[in-house]
Amino acid sequence: MKHLRIFLLCCQEVFESRGRVFIWLLINLFSPVILMLFWQGATFVSGTSMSISSLTSYFLFLTVGSIFLIAHCERQISVVDIKEGGLSRYLLKPYPYVLIIFLSELAYRMVQGVLGMIVFGALYLLYHSYFAFTLGTEQMMVASFIVAGAYLMSFIYKFIVGMSAFWVTEASGILQFSDMVLFLTAGFLGPFILYPDWYSAIVHMLPFAYMLYVPVISAQGVLDIGELFRVLSIQVMWIVCLIAIAAWMWKRGVRRYTGVGI
Amino acid sequence: MLSMHTIIASELTKSYQVYKKQPGFIGSVKSLFSREYESVNAVKGVSFIIDQGELVGFIGPNGAGKTTTLKMLSGLLYPTSGKIDVLGYTPFDRKHEFLRQISLVMGQKNQLWWDLPAYDSFLLNKEIYGVSPAHFREVVGNLVTLLDVKDVLNIQVRNLSLGQRMKMELIAALIHSPKVLFLDEPTIGLDVVMQKNLREFIRQYNQTYEATIILTSHYMADVLELCKRVIVINHGGIIYDGLLSELMRSHSSYKQLTFVLSKTIEPRTYASIEGVVSYEHPSLVLRIPSNEIQKTLTKCMKTLPIEDMTISDPPIEEIIRTMFQEATQ
Numbered sequence: 076m077k078h079l080r081i082f083l084l085c086c087q088e089v090f091e092s093r094g095r096v097f098i099w100l101l102i103n104l105f106s107p108v109i110l111m112l113f114w115q116g117a118t119f120v121s122g123t124s125m126s127i128s129s130l131t132s133y134f135l136f137l138t139v140g141s142i143f144l145i146a147h148c149e150r151q152i153s154v155v156d157i158k159e160g161g162l163s164r165y166l167l168k169p170y171p172y173v174l175i176i177f178l179s180e181l182a183y184r185m186v187q188g189v190l191g192m193i194v195f196g197a198l199y200l201l202y203h204s205y206f207a208f209t210l211g212t213e214q215m216m217v218a219s220f221i222v223a224g225a226y227l228m229s230f231i232y233k234f235i236v237g238m239s240a241f242w243v244t245e246a247s248g249i250l251q252f253s254d255m256v257l258f259l260t261a262g263f264l265g266p267f268i269l270y271p272d273w274y275s276a277i278v279h280m281l282p283f284a285y286m287l288y289v290p291v292i293s294a295q296g297v298l299d300i301g302e303l304f305r306v307l308s309i310q311v312m313w314i315v316c317l318i319a320i321a322a323w324m325w326k327r328g329v330r331r332y333t334g335v336g337i
Numbered sequence: 338m339l340s341m342h343t344i345i346a347s348e349l350t351k352s353y354q355v356y357k358k359q360p361g362f363i364g365s366v367k368s369l370f371s372r373e374y375e376s377v378n379a380v381k382g383v384s385f386i387i388d389q390g391e392l393v394g395f396i397g398p399n400g401a402g403k404t405t406t407l408k409m410l411s412g413l414l415y416p417t418s419g420k421i422d423v424l425g426y427t428p429f430d431r432k433h434e435f436l437r438q439i440s441l442v443m444g445q446k447n448q449l450w451w452d453l454p455a456y457d458s459f460l461l462n463k464e465i466y467g468v469s470p471a472h473f474r475e476v477v478g479n480l481v482t483l484l485d486v487k488d489v490l491n492i493q494v495r496n497l498s499l500g501q502r503m504k505m506e507l508i509a510a511l512i513h514s515p516k517v518l519f520l521d522e523p524t525i526g527l528d529v530v531m532q533k534n535l536r537e538f539i540r541q542y543n544q545t546y547e548a549t550i551i552l553t554s555h556y557m558a559d560v561l562e563l564c565k566r567v568i569v570i571n572h573g574g575i576i577y578d579g580l581l582s583e584l585m586r587s588h589s590s591y592k593q594l595t596f597v598l599s600k601t602i603e604p605r606t607y608a609s610i611e612g613v614v615s616y617e618h619p620s621l622v623l624r625i626p627s628n629e630i631q632k633t634l635t636k637c638m639k640t641l642p643i644e645d646m647t648i649s650d651p652p653i654e655e656i657i658r659t660m661f662q663e664a665t666q
Contacts, residue, residue, distance in 0.1 A: 080464050084457060091452040163413055164448035167441055169433035170465040330415045334408055
């Protein structure tokens with residue numbers, strides 16, 4: 076109940092910034108929609124191994140997925156909390172900093188996600204003739220765990236990126252780089268099936284595909300139940316690794332924290 | 338064995354590696370390839386003991402190490418060396434049992450949610466500290482009345498005045514009734530009326546809860562009104578730890594005599610009196626060594642048309658300034 080009440084208070088804070096919610100929603104929408112139109116054109120002209128309906132539904136799921144699943148807490152952690160000293164107000168409270176950031180971010184994702192679902196509905200109405208969705212009940216249950224795992228991975232990844240500010244004075248380059256890595260390897264550009272095999276092989280060895288691409292194709296019903304369980308186990312492995320890295324960085328980083336000035 | 342003291346700091350040191358950039362464009366280019374770092378000691382071997390219920394003033398010039406020491410005592414910073422024991426805990430471990438018993442209020446930092454009314458931040462602290470609804474209602478009710486902020490409880494924090502915000506900060510910091518309170522410049526930026534109200538409030542809190550309070554302030558009025566004991570820190574080291582009255586006595590080798598005169602006098606009338614600091618009718622102010630008071634008074638009685646007079650210690654700011662100068666020399 077304690078965590079729920081804190082989460083609801085975090086939601087209240089999100090509701091206060093209506094403009095920010097709306098602007099970020101638009102930003103999250105633009106890129107997938109543009110890329111969907113591009114790939115539809117490319118598919119129509121040259122022909123690929125993927126049907127237009129699969130492609131369209133991929134981008135529809137990607138649009139909502141990126142809104143729901145990709146955390147954006149790194150700037151808060153690096154700039155506001157570590158660089159400007161905001162961390163002080165959390166460090167001296169008997170509540171883990173990571174948890175309060177997690178709940179704040181979750182509140183933001185939920186609000187954004189609800190808006191995203193509305194957009195999804197609108198896009199579905201426009202593109203329903205191209206829409207392919209074949210997810211069974213059993214698959215849906217496992218896929219929902221994959222979605223939760225993906226959010227957790229994305230959150231921990233962004234938490235790690237934010238913590239880089241313990242070591243560097245100006246972390247904005249690192250933040251930009253981390254976004255670029257996600258853009259290139261998490262499936263934002265399009266389904267990996269459209270890319271060369273070597274590229275697909277590399278991105279499947281990295282954690283980023285499991286934050287967005289794999290959950291999106293899981294929700295589409297592309298993977299069978301066996302493959303879904305395999306994905307889930309890979310996610311668990313990555314979550315353990317990311318938690319270990321985050322804990323290691325936190326333990327050392329917080330000792331370097333000065334709370335601004337000496 | 339359980340500690341009898343609330344705070345024990347022993348040989349506390351904090352040093353930072355600071356990048357030393359050579360001036361100018363060439364210096365910037367060189368810094369791309371190699372950088373020189375130097376160690377800056379913000380706090381050097383500080384030791385003291387504070388007992389339960391004490392209200393101690395921590396004073397010193399800018400950069401003396403006051404805030405750094407407070408940050409180490411509260412657990413925000415990790416000391417380079419030395420030991421700290423607060424309520425039987427090592428602060429930097431930040432154990433939840435420890436954090437539930439302390440609070441740090443920094444006058445220049447905001448711990449409230451900026452976009453929400455302060456009351457929502459109070460609710461957040463209620464959940465975080467596990468305060469029961471009854472205790473929350475009682476504490477917040479009392480503090481809101483005492484600090485007279487009932488009318489602004491539901492206004493967004495960013496729309497509050499500095500004074501109102503500071504009051505809200507204090508309420509947020511006290512919801513869990515901490516046993517140890519670290520106050521870093523709590524009256525900074527406030528007008529004199531508000532400063533006085535806050536001081537009164539801090540004194541009441543100290544007496545009601547028998548809380549241990551460490552206060553840093555640039556306003557000597559805060560220290561004079563609230564603290565029996567002061568710790569004076571300069572260049573990272575303690576130069577005095579003891580009673581404020583003793584500090585005043587030992588460092589005021591002279592007294593200030595202020596006469597109220599019944600009629601205007603010419604400069605030649607007081608030319609023969611030593612130690613005149615100023616004359617602006619009807620006040621004549623003298624600064625006299627303590628052992629010459631008797632002699633000077635006798636002489637003034639004979640030569641001046643005195644209507645009233647007071648003998649006082651010099652202002653504390655002056656005493657502290659002298660101490661810092663002596664310490665630097």
